[in-house]
């Protein structure tokens with residue numbers, strides 16, 4: 001049974017959400033990429049649809065579900081994950097849609113922006129836009145890194161802070177079904193919100209625990225500061241996951257460029 005707050009539950013979000021006995025006022029979620037799961041493309045679509053719908057069913061009637069995802073470039077095509085998410089929530093209301101710009105610039109292999117989709121139930125009486133920093137449609141926010149956790153998988157604490165202040169009040173309950181580095185929990189502690197986190201990976205839970213309890217600090221990553229080496233490291237991580245084989249593509253592209261130069 002999942003009813004204790006300010007706690008990380010280890011396990012599959014799809015199972016844990018069924019055991020959730022309390023209604024969150026706000027859900028902030030950033031599911032793993034398809035390559036981080038055991039699913040093929042079709043199964044992944046089903047996974048997204050299932051988890052979003054299950055989360056929506058648990059939400060308080062005046063609650064908000066905020067989805068933060070980056071579309072992926074896979075073998076030269078862009079997989080528009082956010083459209084699958086919108087399609088699976090057709091009977092809900094998509095009432096706000098922002099872009100988080102991770103940095104200004106272009107990356108041939110990873111999109112540099114993220115879709116922030118805000119859903120509510122049709123009968124919800126939620127009021128929008130209390131917080132001024134939430135007004136722009138495009139939010140340019142620098143990333144912060146948590147020790148031990150890959151920054152490419154993580155959204156900025158500042159973004160969570162804005163969302164939590166905009167869509168919840170002190171004492172409200174916030175659920176993050178893919179807690180990762182623990183940023184949602186940490187922000188909730190700072191803003192006097194209760195929280196519940198789900199996370200599959202025990203080693204990520206250790207990282208999150210250390211961060212939430214103040215034993216590790218955020219490392220600042222300035223916009224534009226991510227140098228090529230870092231990006232190559234990120235690409236290497238993706239490669240290790242067999243996601244895109246991007247380094248090979250990069251090498252091939254470089255080789256082609258050399259041929260034509």
Ligand SMILES: C[S@@+](CC[C@H](N)C(=O)[O-])C[C@H]1O[C@@H](n2cnc3c(N)ncnc32)[C@H](O)[C@@H]1O
Nearest residue numbers: 012013030032154155178179180181199200201
């Ligand atoms: C995109 S990351 C979330 C990052 C987080 N929002 C942050 O800013 O740190 C997805 C996280 O979900 C976890 N995860 C993957 N599959 C899961 C599942 N079925 N249930 C729960 N957690 C899962 C991964 O270990 C990873 O930490």
